[in-house]
Amino acid sequence: GDSVTQMEGPVTLSEEAFLTINCTYTATGYPSLFWYVQYPGEGLQLLLKATKADDKGSNKGFEATYRKETTSFHLEKGSVQVSDSAVYFCALKLIRDNYGQNFVFGPGTRLSVLP
């Protein structure tokens, strides 16, 4: 079945460090890919997205490139801040035969950034 795998957390970094959170997926068809972020006590918010192979999504200094050959969508940021501490979810969206759309999320990676 369709699935999303993320690196195990928690990830703890010092402020201004480089961040990579790995995400790989298994899907039938051609999914769109997303990174969502969840701050403590809140619902998820879209961080960035890519809809086809080689697309790069970017927002707030975060980037991810849709790599079809490696079925990956790794999240990167050059210099993290304390305010980036949150749980990050990789997700895919598939359009079904009946034109319905189904989302599959990874387990989430908790990031803690220390001052």
Added chain:
Amino acid sequence: EAQVTQNPRYLITVTGKKLTVTCSQNMNHEYMSWYRQDPGLGLRQIYYSMNVEVTDKGDVPEGYKVSRKEKRNFPLILESPSPNQTSLYFCASSLVYSGEQFFGPGTRLTVL
């Protein structure tokens, strides 16, 4: 303010007592969806709706029902809750095929 609201935010109930969690959005979105969030499993889609009167199962629909009689509302119904339905539930909405879902604040349900 554009938002997705859920009620109640917290609920403790007992096995077998029917309950409904309401979800409402004010953004005129066609697509609405329910998820449950469990530690180590992330979010799993329960049901979704592409528009009024159009609903479909997600990955974990067993034990849940939904209805979409109005565009803005998408209630989640647990006819006979069981302890394995103890979880954090999120409702979300988006323009159809957009992919940018807007999430509600969550409902923490405990079934004893």
